[in-house]
Amino acid sequence: MLFLSIETSCDETAAAIFEDGSPETGPIIRSSVVASQLKLHARFGGVVPEVAARAHLQQLLHVVDESLQQAKVKLSEINAIAVMNRPGLVGALLVGVSAAKALSWSLGVPLIAVNHIDAHLYACRLSAKRNIYPCVGLVVSGGHTTLFHCQSALEIKPLGGTIDDAAGEAFDKVAALLGLGFPGGPAVERAAKAGNPKKYQFPRSFLREERLDFSFSGLKTAVRYCLRDIEATGTAIEEQVKADVAASFQKAVVDVLVGKCRQALERLQLRTLAVGGGVTANQTFRSALEDMAEAEGVELMIPPMAWCTDNAAMAALAVEAWHAGDVASLDLDAEPVWSGRKNKQK
Ligand code: KG4
Ligand code: ZN
Numbered sequence: 555m556l557f558l559s560i561e562t563s564c565d566e567t568a569a570a571i572f573e574d575g576s577p578e579t580g581p582i583i584r585s586s587v588v589a590s591q592l593k594l595h596a597r598f599g600g601v602v603p604e605v606a607a608r609a610h611l612q613q614l615l616h617v618v619d620e621s622l623q624q625a626k627v628k629l630s631e632i633n634a635i636a637v638m639n640r641p642g643l644v645g646a647l648l649v650g651v652s653a654a655k656a657l658s659w660s661l662g663v664p665l666i667a668v669n670h671i672d673a674h675l676y677a678c679r680l681s682a683k684r685n686i687y688p689c690v691g692l693v694v695s696g697g698h699t700t701l702f703h704c705q706s707a708l709e710i711k712p713l714g715g716t717i718d719d720a721a722g723e724a725f726d727k728v729a730a731l732l733g734l735g736f737p738g739g740p741a742v743e744r745a746a747k748a749g750n751p752k753k754y755q756f757p758r759s760f761l762r763e764e765r766l767d768f769s770f771s772g773l774k775t776a777v778r779y780c781l782r783d784i785e786a787t788g789t790a791i792e793e794q795v796k797a798d799v800a801a802s803f804q805k806a807v808v809d810v811l812v813g814k815c816r817q818a819l820e821r822l823q824l825r826t827l828a829v830g831g832g833v834t835a836n837q838t839f840r841s842a843l844e845d846m847a848e849a850e851g852v853e854l855m856i857p858p859m860a861w862c863t864d865n866a867a868m869a870a871l872a873v874e875a876w877h878a879g880d881v882a883s884l885d886l887d888a889e890p891v892w893s894g895r896k897n898k899q900k
Contacts, residue, residue: 563642
């Protein structure tokens with residue numbers, strides 16, 4: 555069975571073609587195409603929702619065509635359409651949802667709705683090519699920083715999450731404070747390479763508390779005050795200062811993320827950890843997760859880089875939904891806010 559999936563939740567226009575595969579090894583990705591809008595948003599220093607929605611409109615059909623061509627598949631051979639309809643920017647989501655509904659109706663094939671956050675975790679199952687459940691899941695992206703108890707691909711219960719900024723958002727804001735440009739995550743990571751992570755002591759919120767929540771707004775403010783204090787002494791914010799601040803900030807985020815994963819694994823007595831979302835592309839974070847996993851005897855599942863940031867391949871979660879009989883109707887809507895409900899449309 556062949557699926558075509560669509561992703562337009564934020565600033566990447568993406569489509570993928572996949573086969574259902576076997577229950578053991580999971581879906582097989584035939585193609586995955588991502589058209590990034592980064593250049594369009596860079597001059598605004600962040601994603602502009604209206605610009606994102608318009609760019610999806612312009613790019614989506616080309617991206618779908620490209621995904622079919624790369625997979626050597628004709629549109630008429632597609633047996634189901636999958637779309638990420640939640641959460642995300644509503645105008646952006648609507649472009650993908652509308653296109654998916656039109657394709658489903660015109661081809662006469664089922665429509666399957668996918669939760670973008672669950673899909674980030676499914677990227678781990680997809681790349682592992684074997685069962686990874688039960689496990690602790692962490693989604694760490696521009697919009698979310700949430701820990702989950704994953705009983706299966708579709709049974710995912712939140713354990714805790716950020717009470718203010720997401721980790722990726724903190725990277726983006728600190729990059730702006732340091733004048734490093736957009737997107738902030740990769741820019742901070744590049745700057746941090748030449749920096750000393752012990753130079754500044756930034757807060758690690760909730761790290762010593764039992765709750766499995768996160769808070770990054772205090773950390774962002776601490777970086778702001780640190781830069782202000784340096785400037786107040788008459789010192790210019792030179793490259794080395796930027797590098798040291800970036801490295802110290804990155805270390806604070808990584809310490810908290812890894813520490814909370816360790817706590818969640820211990821609390822649930824689980825030995826498998828799946829981590830997904832854009833921030834998972836960060837090498838310092840990946841190395842710290844690997845070190846923790848080795849020290850604790852935990853099996854770590856991280857997707858390859860291309861499946862950490864937004865893409866449509868991870869919507870292969872639709873295969874699981876399909877097997878569970880979870881098919882959406884043509885009145886499917888875009889849901890901008892993740893409601894934590896189960897993955898059911900009917
Ligand atoms: O998952 P994603 O592509 O989109 C959302 O669903 O939000 O995540 C985007 C976020 C951005 O905040 C970006 O700055 C961050 O992931 N990010 C990184 C890195 N690459 C992307 N953060 C830290 N280090 C990176 N290398
Ligand atoms: Zn995402």
